[in-house]
Amino acid sequence: MGKLILASASPRRRELLALTGLPFEVRPGNGEEIIHTDDPAEAVKELSFQKASAACGLASDGDLVIGADTVVALDGTIMGKPKDEEEAFSMLERLQGREHGVYTGVTVIKKGTEECVTFSERTAVHVLPMTSEEIWDYIKTGEPMDKAGAYGIQGRFAVYVERIEGDYQNVVGLPVARLYGVLKKFREEIV
Numbered sequence: 001m002g003k004l005i006l007a008s009a010s011p012r013r014r015e016l017l018a019l020t021g022l023p024f025e026v027r028p029g030n031g032e033e034i035i036h037t038d039d040p041a042e043a044v045k046e047l048s049f050q051k052a053s054a055a056c057g058l059a060s061d062g063d064l065v066i067g068a069d070t071v072v073a074l075d076g077t078i079m080g081k082p083k084d085e086e087e088a089f090s091m092l093e094r095l096q097g098r099e100h101g102v103y104t105g106v107t108v109i110k111k112g113t114e115e116c117v118t119f120s121e122r123t124a125v126h127v128l129p130m131t132s133e134e135i136w137d138y139i140k141t142g143e144p145m146d147k148a149g150a151y152g153i154q155g156r157f158a159v160y161v162e163r164i165e166g167d168y169q170n171v172v173g174l175p176v177a178r179l180y181g182v183l184k185k186f187r188e189e190i191v
Ligand SMILES: Cc1cn([C@H]2C[C@H](O)[C@@H](COP(=O)(O)OP(=O)(O)OP(=O)(O)O)O2)c(=O)[nH]c1=O
Pocket: 007, 008, 009, 010, 012, 013, 028, 029, 051, 068, 069, 070, 071, 072, 081, 102, 146, 147, 148, 149, 151, 152, 153, 154, 171, 172, 173
């Protein structure tokens, strides 16, 4: 009977996967992440596949390994995590007052077989106008630095989110309803 393995260091992804009620282990990967495309939907699929593949090395045959990756996309630019506060400021300055897309890619690989499912999910996020002072105050909370697009919808940034279209959990890092549907298809391997 194979195990379910989450190839992620993100505590948020761990909490979201726990919502399925399925038992799983966490194995953060340390593989290199390389993107070969400008298309955010393809990029997150590729990155999630790299994370899942890297963690497969230590898995046993029959295990299901899950990798995920989240980016923010605006006007053809892909935003990952900011490297410093200045970059966080320039990302938030571009995001404020308009709509952007948050893409999470997920890959599930069944180790030792050809079975592999990869998908990406998009959620539209409408951000209210922010002054430069508000952006700097938000950066000082420390929330932006480990998050794609330099914000966390689940944290203090919530007051600037006018509305979203799509799956909220997808913005936080894991489209858990869609993933659960995929895992159900592998059911006999994980229960
Ligand atoms: C837009 C947004 C992103 N994020 C997070 C989700 C992801 O954890 C992070 C994007 O970084 P990722 O590279 O997708 O993931 P990670 O490095 O945190 O974890 P791992 O690779 O080990 O799985 O941004 C939020 O928590 N809230 C948000 O509103």
